[in-house]
Amino acid sequence: MTNLIEVQNLTKNYIMGDVEVQALRGISLTIAEGEMVAIMGPSGSGKSTLLYILGALDPPSGGTVTLDGRNPFELADKELAAFRNKQVGFVFQDHCLLPQCSVLENVLVPTLVADSRNGAMERARTLLGQVGLGARMDHRPGELSGGEQQRVAIARALITRPDVIFADEPTGALDPHTAVGVLRLLREAADGATVLIVTHDPQVTRFCDRAVFLHAGRVDRVLAEPEPAVVARVLHELGERGRS
Numbered sequence: 001m002t003n004l005i006e007v008q009n010l011t012k013n014y015i016m017g018d019v020e021v022q023a024l025r026g027i028s029l030t031i032a033e034g035e036m037v038a039i040m041g042p043s044g045s046g047k048s049t050l051l052y053i054l055g056a057l058d059p060p061s062g063g064t065v066t067l068d069g070r071n072p073f074e075l076a077d078k079e080l081a082a083f084r085n086k087q088v089g090f091v092f093q094d095h096c097l098l099p100q101c102s103v104l105e106n107v108l109v110p111t112l113v114a115d116s117r118n119g120a121m122e123r124a125r126t127l128l129g130q131v132g133l134g135a136r137m138d139h140r141p142g143e144l145s146g147g148e149q150q151r152v153a154i155a156r157a158l159i160t161r162p163d164v165i166f167a168d169e170p171t172g173a174l175d176p177h178t179a180v181g182v183l184r185l186l187r188e189a190a191d192g193a194t195v196l197i198v199t200h201d202p203q204v205t206r207f208c209d210r211a212v213f214l215h216a217g218r219v220d221r222v223l224a225e226p227e228p229a230v231v232a233r234v235l236h237e238l239g240e241r242g243r244s
Contacts, residue, residue, distance in 0.1 A: 004164060004194050005031035005054060010063035012049050012217075023049040025217040026063070033163075036187060036195040038205050040231065041214035042239050047198045048168055050214065054196065055088050055166040056080060068163055085110055089157030089193070091167040091186070095149045097141040097156075103128065104137040107156045120159065127155040130189050147178035154186050164194040171201060183207045202231040213238060 012024040024046045031037055039047045052058040054065060056072035064071060072083050089110075097106045104124055111120040128134050131151040141149055150170060157165050167186065171179035179201070186195065187207050197204060205211050211226040212219060215238050223230065 002033045003030045004033040004035075004068055005029075005196075006064075006066040007054070008064045010050070010053065010065065011061045012046070012053060012058075013061045023217055024053075024060070027214075027217070027219055029212065029219060031164075031194060031196065033194055034192050035209045036190075036207060037197070038208045038211040038226070038231075039196060039198045039214065040200070040205075040211055040235060041220070042235070042242050043200075044242075045214040045238075046217040047214055051166050051168055051196060051198050055090060055164075056084055057090075086160050087163045089160065089162035089165040091150070091153050091157045091165065091170045093169040093172045095141070095153045097149060097152060099141050102138050102140060103133060103144070103152050106141065106152055107159055110156060110160050124155070124159055127158055127189065128152075131155050131185050145178075147174055147182060150174065150178075150182050151185060154182065154189060158189055158191075158193075161191075162193060164196065165190055167195065167197045169198055169200070171199065171204060176203065179203070200235070202228040202235065205231045215241065 007027055007029045010024055010027040014021045014023060027050065039050060041047055053060050059073050065073065068087065072080055075083055098109065107124040107128060108120055125137065128137055131154055133148060133151055136144065136148070141152065144152070171182055174182060183204060184207065197208070205226040205228055208226060211223045211231055213221050213234055220238060221234070
């Protein structure tokens with residue numbers, strides 16, 4: 001498999017008042033093209049920080065990030081904006097949908113920013129059909145359930161055919177049945193894209209090729225073909241270690 005993402009000695013520091021907080025402490029990691037990987041660990045372990053850096057939303061303090069052979073943080077502002085909109089898709093826990101726009105319009109938003117409108121309407125309708133919302137394209141987000149809103153967010157993330165999709169706790173606010181449906185849709189609709197999911201839920205790993213566990217800003221271990229029961233034990237162990 002070809003590595004789509006390569007991270008070397010990644011660090012991230014924040015200044016909070018007079019205190020410097022080390023969120024990431026020398027992370028090195030590779031993600032292969034087409035993989036679906038769970039990023040897991042206790043609260044405060046650096047999961048979301050890592051996701052936002054890999055998605056080129058937040059620069060690292062040190063180390064390097066390479067996505068499809070390029071370091072996004074070496075790009076000029078205009079190139080970086082195009083990179084984010086065409087090669088990267090995001091699914092956020094709170095959906096980030098525009099309340100005044102219809103479902104269809106929300107899905108089309110990335111194509112307006114990326115100026116990739118050719119065939120966008122047809123693709124948006126196709127994606128909404130894939131996620132089971134073909135009959136609700138003209139509804140507004142406030143008229144949808146939480147699970148339906150998350151499916152809109154997935155369709156929006158996929159509209160520009162990104163190489164990689166980053167999902168930050170995409171099932172955190174969903175009931176187990178809806179969560180399974182959302183994850184299955186994400187895996188199927190991604191159509192070969194690489195998917196990274198930040199999650200606390202061991203059940204999410206049923207859909208993943210690997211689980212990467214962070215602890216105190218470092219990679220603690222990586223499990224191939226993770227089983228939810230094993231993942232739950234690892235998360236418990238890491239949580240206990242953090243309290244000791």
